[in-house]
Amino acid sequence: MNLIRRWVDRGQPDADARSWRTAHHSTTGAAHLRSGAPCQDAGTAEVLDEGAWAFVVVADGHGSDHCFRSDRGAAFAVAAARQVVASFHRELRQVGGTPTIKTLADLWDTEARRLVPSWRYLVHADLVDNPPRLADLDREPGLRRFLDKVVGEGRHDRNYQTYLQLHWFAEYAGKRRDLAPERLGPLPLPSDPTWDVATLGGWQARAYGTTLLAVLVGPTSVHWLRIGDGAMLRFVDGRAQRLVEPPAEAFANETPSLCDDDADRRLVVDTDPLAESDLPSALLVTTDGLPNSYPSEAEFLHFCDDLVVRARRGDDVAEGLTRWLPELSRRGSGDDMTVALAWVGGGRGDHVAEPVRAAPVRSEAPAVEQPVVEEPPDDRPGGAMHEVVEEERAPGEPDESTPGESAPGESALGEPTSEESSPAESAPESEGNECERDADSGRAAQQ
Amino acid sequence: MTSDLPGGAVSHRPLRFFWMLDVSGSMAGEKIGSLNHAIRESLDPMKASARENPHAAVEIRAMTFGSGFRWMTPKPITLEDFSWTDVPVSGITDMGSALKAMAAELSVGNMPERGLPPVIVLVSDGQPTDDFDSGLRALLNEPWGKRAVRIAIAIGDDADLEVLRKFIAHPEIEPLTAKNPEDLVRFIRYASTTVLKSASAPASRPVGTQVIGTPPPPPPPAPTLANQDDVW
16 A cells, blocks of 8 residues: 555545546547648546546647647647656655645645656657658648748748758757757757757747646645646536636637747646545546637536536446547537546546556657548437547557556556656657547547 | 537637728729629628638628718628628728727627637728727727737728738738729638638637738739729
8 A cells, every 4th residue: 555545544534435537538620620630639637546646637739830740749748747747646655644735735836847848858859859851741741731831921031941940950850869868858948058049940849839737636635737728627516617717818819838938937836725625526627629619618617517427427428528529529619629537436437547657759659530431329410420540550669558557566657666767758658649539448439 | 319418508619700991982983882892792702711611600790980980780790691781981081980999899898708819801992080090009909909810901092001001910911902893802802701711710829929820812913904994
């Protein structure tokens, strides 16, 4: 029995009765399916310590043509958030005794502040491994759209400069490909004296631009971090309420982003104690494609309330989300959508006591979505649904459909045993491009 | 067949499209006739363009300004239900007060909560006769006004292009100058189809990037004039 479990058993509020379950799903937006753009959302929802803790994470890669790798950026954001949770969990075990709320808050703040550099680290590693190249335009349609946009703006000087920067960046990457991850470091800011902005440009982080919302809940506290739009909700007494209001700068289609040079300043990190009187029955985070599909906040919250009621009464919401999100996108905003939900009590989730596994970042095999022309089931309106097609998996990569168990003696989070793990070693295998996929069961979308 | 979707009503995102039309006395005669004709003729192509992106629910509202301003309908009308009623000319060019009225219309309380950035198409043949600058300030001080896709069409050579550039406030979008009725038809159609389509599917982007996305470029000039006598 691990430390947190023992701590819970010593009499934290109602702890033994509170076991979290989770479900999450991402869907490619109806408008993206029409245009051929990929799903640029990512997310996960997982429990720790046999349900004593749960965390929910979503990321929404920007759709702008300048953000031509935002699907990867979103996956890296989720990976960086998982690393924050893993590190927090590991450090908590070192604290010993019953941590005070101040200890929990300070620890969360310390770990959460590592998010931005961790994300820039993953972006840097990916750029060095796979620099955008003109020769790869057919394999990278987003890069083609970006260059078409630059050409379409009719600024020949900028056009020429962009092509030169791609060329010089490929040389930069070639010189660093064999560097050990710890020597590569986070992607430098354009203002960093080590970064030759005149030669390399400043487009790199923006290419991966994404939001990130994450909530972690435990026996006596709830912790969150947020950069960008989307919704973070908690459910108390059967009613949804905003955990934190959206940032004022998030208006229309503009949002704070992990790719901002001042992302560390824009990142909101906080902790709330949980009292007996306001213990949440559920937590939900979602990208903005979902709330934008409702005429008002009240209608959006109605959906969320209903979803939680169904989860807690035992409905298979993990399966339901695979049908509901495509329908909502089609009838609503047309945008990608991701929902990550955790709830207390009964019901079937898609992540029960799943260990957070360390995984290599490189050579990720994305899951891509294909329309399926098939008769819909009786309980939803017509229209093509989507299935996941696994792209060719790199040799030696693990199969996500059969997740491994924690090894004996390994923590529930499954983090590396060394004190300092490399961010690149904790990147996702499956969060990125996991649209229409139940990551836990490996089940393709219902067809 | 019924859906088991949780919750209640779902909706596409509202997109408001505003016509802002100069009907001052100098527009009398062929200019106002051509403007009425161009907008009426653009409606079907506009509806066809909107149908290409069903996730934007397009609503139209039109304002005329001469001596003062006038909203042609008391509230926005869905594009499918919108029809054009010819507008008459009257008075001077109170563009400043018209911009203030547009600013009020675009206030956060008056706009749909989850709407897409609106489109404003300003058509004018002259120079403002009132306080243009304070009107423009009011518009650009509104969050929706600042983020609106703003297009300007000048009719003839007497239009004040500098004023229209200030209205657009975008380094890569120029006023479109219609020198004859054919130009006006092409530009009105461009605004109501190409610009509308671009505005109906805006991409999310980091704060601080160019506020307004650049719509695709306007159509090139007609190779020859149909009638040399029609030059404005």
